[in-house]
Amino acid sequence: MPRPMVEDIAKDILEYFLRNPQAADDLEGVARWRLMSQTIHRDVEETSQALDYLVQKGLLTRVSRPGSAFFRMQAEQRAEAKAFLAADEGKAQAEVAEE
Secondary structure (H helix, E strand, O other): OOOOHHHHHHHHHHHHHHHHOOOOOHHHHHHHHHHHHHHHHHHHHHHHHHHHHHHHHHOOEHHHHHOOEEOOHHHHHHHHHHHHHHHHHHHHHHHHHHO
């Protein structure tokens, strides 16, 4: 019985070949497209969560459009965004100083 992670990867591979019946690739090719697809999905998911966080903090504004949303920074949000980044930078410098 394969490990759960191996089984999940095996299912991803089978789904790819079912969607692309003419596909043929070597080990490196399969690993490359699988990794790329996984990275894009993870990056989109993480970016979505980060954008939601910034909207909740009032640092960005979500502008809804049919079928999509856009994000922007209003002029009045600039000072708060700079303060947010500066506070984070100060925290990082304090952590380095402690080491």
